[in-house]
Amino acid sequence: MKFTEEHEWLVIEDDHVIVGITEHAAEALGDLVFVELPEVGISVSKGDEIVVIESVKAASDITAPLDGEIIEINTTLTDKPELVNEDPLGVAWFFKMKLTDPSEMDDLMDEDAYKELIG
Amino acid sequence: MAELKRTPLYDLHVALGAKMVPFAGYEMPVQYQLGVMKEHIQTRKLAGLFDVSHMGQVIIRPKSGNISDAALALEKLIPIDIVGLKENRQRYGFFTNDNGGILDDLMVANQGDHLFMVVNAGCKENDINHLLKNLKNDCIIETVTDRALIALQGPSAEAVLSTFSPDVVGMRFMDTIVANILGASVWISRSGYTGEDGYEMSVPNESVVELANALIAFDAVELIGLGARDSLRLEAGLCLYGHDIDTTTTPSESALTWAIQKVRRYGGERAGKFNGADRILNEIEQGADRKRVGLRPAGRAPMREGIKIFLTETAETSIGVITSGGFGPTVQHAISMGYINTEFSEVGTTVFAEIRGKRMEATIIALPFKPPNFKR
Numbered sequence: 001m002k003f004t005e006e007h008e009w010l011v012i013e014d015d016h017v018i019v020g021i022t023e024h025a026a027e028a029l030g031d032l033v034f035v036e037l038p039e040v041g042i043s044v045s046k047g048d049e050i051v052v053i054e055s056v057k058a059a060s061d062i063t064a065p066l067d068g069e070i071i072e073i074n075t076t077l078t079d080k081p082e083l084v085n086e087d088p089l090g091v092a093w094f095f096k097m098k099l100t101d102p103s104e105m106d107d108l109m110d111e112d113a114y115k116e117l118i119g
Numbered sequence: 120m121a122e123l124k125r126t127p128l129y130d131l132h133v134a135l136g137a138k139m140v141p142f143a144g145y146e147m148p149v150q151y152q153l154g155v156m157k158e159h160i161q162t163r164k165l166a167g168l169f170d171v172s173h174m175g176q177v178i179i180r181p182k183s184g185n186i187s188d189a190a191l192a193l194e195k196l197i198p199i200d201i202v203g204l205k206e207n208r209q210r211y212g213f214f215t216n217d218n219g220g221i222l223d224d225l226m227v228a229n230q231g232d233h234l235f236m237v238v239n240a241g242c243k244e245n246d247i248n249h250l251l252k253n254l255k256n257d258c259i260i261e262t263v264t265d266r267a268l269i270a271l272q273g274p275s276a277e278a279v280l281s282t283f284s285p286d287v288v289g290m291r292f293m294d295t296i297v298a299n300i301l302g303a304s305v306w307i308s309r310s311g312y313t314g315e316d317g318y319e320m321s322v323p324n325e326s327v328v329e330l331a332n333a334l335i336a337f338d339a340v341e342l343i344g345l346g347a348r349d350s351l352r353l354e355a356g357l358c359l360y361g362h363d364i365d366t367t368t369t370p371s372e373s374a375l376t377w378a379i380q381k382v383r384r385y386g387g388e389r390a391g392k393f394n395g396a397d398r399i400l401n402e403i404e405q406g407a408d409r410k411r412v413g414l415r416p417a418g419r420a421p422m423r424e425g426i427k428i429f430l431t432e433t434a435e436t437s438i439g440v441i442t443s444g445g446f447g448p449t450v451q452h453a454i455s456m457g458y459i460n461t462e463f464s465e466v467g468t469t470v471f472a473e474i475r476g477k478r479m480e481a482t483i484i485a486l487p488f489k490p491p492n493f494k495r
Contacts, residue, residue, distance in 0.1 A: 030346070031156040033446035033453070034419045052475065054421050056155040056346060056446060078419070082156070 002105055003114035004065045009089065010108065016071055016098045017105070021062060024118045026088040030055040032081040037073040038095060044070060051094055053084070062094060066104045072096040126172035127267045127324045128331055135342055142345060143240035145173040150344040158347035159448040162313055163489075166273035167343035168334050169311075175243025176263035176321055177250065179234040183257070189234050192257040196249065197227070198370070198393045200380035204229045209293045209308045211378050213370070214249060219398035220366035221373065222249065224358060226319075228295045228308060235295075235306065237268065237319070239360045266306075267327035272317035272351075274492065275339035280307075280318055283333070287318060292493040301330055313348070314355025314491040353454060354447045356413060356487030362424055363411060363442045363456055369395070371402035372458065374411045374486070379403065409439065410464045413488060414455040414472070417480040421445050422455040422472045429471045430463055432478045438463050441472060447488055454488045455481070 007025035137148035303326035444455030
């Protein structure tokens with residue numbers, strides 16, 4: 001599992017990656033009440049705001065962790081945003097994407113580096 | 120920035136894992152370990168304990184010794200019937216300005232020889248100066264600084280609090296008593312700001328930690344933060360000062376004219392004679408140009424404060440604005456309050472709110488979203 005400074009996690013599955021947010025992020029956001037996912041098939045660039053999430057407190061974005069194409073979205077979250085708080089590393093993944101350059105995964109943080117980031 | 124103040128319950132909040140945030144000059148708990156959603160449901164189903172010690176507590180004593188002199192003096196600043204407020208009864212009201220706007224909303228109680236008032240934390244300094252300036256000839260104004268304020272809210276509140284003082288059972292909504300609880304003199308009102316039955320208690324600073332601990336020792340009681348307090352009051356259709364009401368909103372616009380009794384309106388015995396009376400009373404007769412309404416978004420996306428409202432998906436001119444919005448954990452959908460031009464404010468009207476550049480449908484609905492459970 002790899003991590004971004006935006007508190008996303010990425011896991012490699014076959015020829016693509018699964019993306020979600022970390023427990024730390026889910027806890028900081030508070031109870032989620034709304035998730036708006038990107039369209040399948042779109043090309044995204046690193047840093048694009050592609051998911052809108054709203055907690056009981058405020059709205060925020062999830063950005064594309066790397067360049068690539070969205071190949072699947074977790075539509076369960078649209079009806080059950082609370083899953084993100086319950087199981088952010090498991091059932092509550094947000095989207096799957098095919099990376100333009102899979103080697104860019106190497107530049108992301110490993111678990112130890114991420115733990116250091118969040119203190 | 121000035122240093123943040125702490126309430127006497129600060130250490131308890133921190134010990135229980137509260138997330139502390141700055142609010143109106145205080146470090147306050149926004150949520151505990153349960154989180155906003157579960158804290159909200161807890162309050163609706165059982166009971167929640169809220170630290171509202173940041174709010175202002177004020178005593179108004181008549182110099183003459185006659186309570187109706189203090190009440191009459193206060194009626195110059197507040198357009199409600201205070202003279203007619205019976206001993207051990209409380210009322211909701213608001214200070215108004217010369218333009219008919221609202222300076223603060225408040226609770227005022229007749230405690231026999233004095234009036235007791237609870238005002239918003241963010242307004243308390245201005246409120247006290249306003250009272251000192253305008254009532255100095257007739258009244259002595261005392262700021263209560265040696266007491267904390269806590270609220271026990273929810274269907275289990277009566278059963279829990281009656282184990283400390285059986286007298287609370289006989290109280291009706293907006294009754295007040297003074298009770299001895301754990302050796303302290305506690306000023307209790309059967310009220311709150313969640314839409315639930317419950318009590319607000321003014322407790323000596325040195326006694327409040329013991330009482331709070333004794334209350335949360337009950338299985339039915341959990342401490343609840345400001346986050347759930349906000350979603351509870353929003354579901355109950357109650358205004359948050361500085362958001363849903365302020366110096367630019369009049370009682371008619373903000374749909375609070377129910378608080379202005381007949382005796383203070385045209386034709387009443389003590390009609391007018393308060394700040395902004397002409398505009399406020401004229402609007403009661405003729406209506407205002409805009410009105411506070413409830414909005415139910417069609418989708419799940421919350422429509423939050425500041426979002427503009429339009430009559431159609433393409434209209435260029437907005438007809439209103441959201442002043443409070445979020446998710447209602449009890450009603451299980453997004454809820455908002457806002458101001459809409461009166462001509463489009465009828466219940467059932469479809470409108471559109473612009474969120475992130477997209478027009479999202481909502482319906483104007485009657486407030487509250489969740490009917491209250493007061494003991495009348």
